[in-house]
Amino acid sequence: AQSVSQHNHHVILSEAASLELGCNYSYGGTVNLFWYVQYPGQHLQLLLKYFSGDPLVKGIKGFEAEFIKSKFSFNLRKPSVQWSDTAEYFCAVNADRGSTLGRLYFGRGTQLTVWP
Amino acid sequence: DTAVSQTPKYLVTQMGNDKSIKCEQNLGHDTMYWYKQDSKKFLKIMFSYNNKELIINETVPNRFSPKSPDKAHLNLHINSLELGDSAVYFCASSQRLGTRSYEQYFGPGTRLTVT
Numbered sequence: 283a284q285s286v287s288q289h290n291h292h293v294i295l296s297e298a299a300s301l302e303l304g305c306n307y308s309y310g311g312t313v314n315l316f317w318y319v320q321y322p323g324q325h326l327q328l329l330l331k332y333f334s335g336d337p338l339v340k341g342i343k344g345f346e347a348e349f350i351k352s353k354f355s356f357n358l359r360k361p362s363v364q365w366s367d368t369a370e371y372f373c374a375v376n377a378d379r380g381s382t383l384g385r386l387y388f389g390r391g392t393q394l395t396v397w398p
Numbered sequence: 399d400t401a402v403s404q405t406p407k408y409l410v411t412q413m414g415n416d417k418s419i420k421c422e423q424n425l426g427h428d429t430m431y432w433y434k435q436d437s438k439k440f441l442k443i444m445f446s447y448n449n450k451e452l453i454i455n456e457t458v459p460n461r462f463s464p465k466s467p468d469k470a471h472l473n474l475h476i477n478s479l480e481l482g483d484s485a486v487y488f489c490a491s492s493q494r495l496g497t498r499s500y501e502q503y504f505g506p507g508t509r510l511t512v513t
Contacts, residue, residue: 316501320439325402325488326504333500370439384429384492385454386502388441 284309286375288389295363296397303358303392305373315356316374316386317347326372332356343367365398401425402505404489410511411479419474419508421489429453429494430472431502432464435486447472448494479512486510 289304307313317329330341337349347358356373373389402423411417423430431454432444446454447466461477472489489505 314501318504325506326441328501328503331501372441384431384446384448384494385443386431391439391441 284313284375284377284387286373286387286389288371288373288392290392291390292393292395294395294397297365298362299396301358301360301363301367301394303371303373303394305356305358305389306354307356307373307375307387308354309375309377311377313375313377315347315349316376317341317345317356317358318372318374320370320372320391322369329358329371363394363396365396367394368396369394402489402491402503404487404505404508406508407506408509408511410513412513413479413481415479416475416477417479417510418476419487419489419510421472421474421505423470423489423491423503423505425491425493425503427491427493427503428469429492430466430469431490431492432472432474433488433490433504435488435507437485441488445472445474476510479510481512484510484512 285308287306315332318326319329320326329345332339332349340346345360370391372391374386376386404421429448431446435441444458445464450466463475466472486507486509488507490502492502493500
């Protein structure tokens with residue numbers, strides 16, 4: 283079965299600091315990778331996605347992520363965070379093909395708190 | 399225009415009751431999902447329908463029964479509610495193209511509280 287690990291449970295930063303949230307997955311086949319954000323009291327919104335091609339993907343709100351296949355990682359980055367980035371961030375993976383098609387496996391989430 | 403909508407947003411009910419949550423998507427997607435988010439914010443898939451056919455059925459008590467009347471709607475009925483059913487339930491939808499499944503779009507969630 284696939285699994286997703288997010289190493290940081292809670293990250294606290296000051297505004298303008300740089301952000302990197304770690305995500306590792308375990309699956310032997312081809313995967314699709316996602317980062318979702320959940321602002322307080324709201325639904326999950328897609329930040330960015332990777333299906334194939336350039337391993338450095340850019341998403342909304344200045345976020346980017348890099349897929350490193352050899353490390354089974356898909357870390358999320360932002361050069362300068364803002365107070366409005368305070369939210370819960372979820373890494374998710376699904377198999378590109380096969381019997382588990384469509385089944386999204388989520389990490390346990392990282393709560394990001396940004397102080398003004 | 400709400401892409402994926404759910405009703406109700408909040409649901410407070412007593413143990414033993416039966417309740418339903420409705421979901422509708424206007425994205426033209428052919429696949430819909432139900433997820434449960436527990437108190438620690440962990441998200442786990444419960445069910446998925448593709449073109450009204452059940453394709454994912456995780457280990458969920460059979461008190462939970464999904465129904466998809468058409469591609470745009472997926473409802474979740476819960477019988478004999480228990481305290482442990484308290485959670486936020488999210489509906490999502492995506493498009494399948496051949497053997498590939500694309501990103502999922504989530505609804506606003508239904509916060510179910512069982513007292």
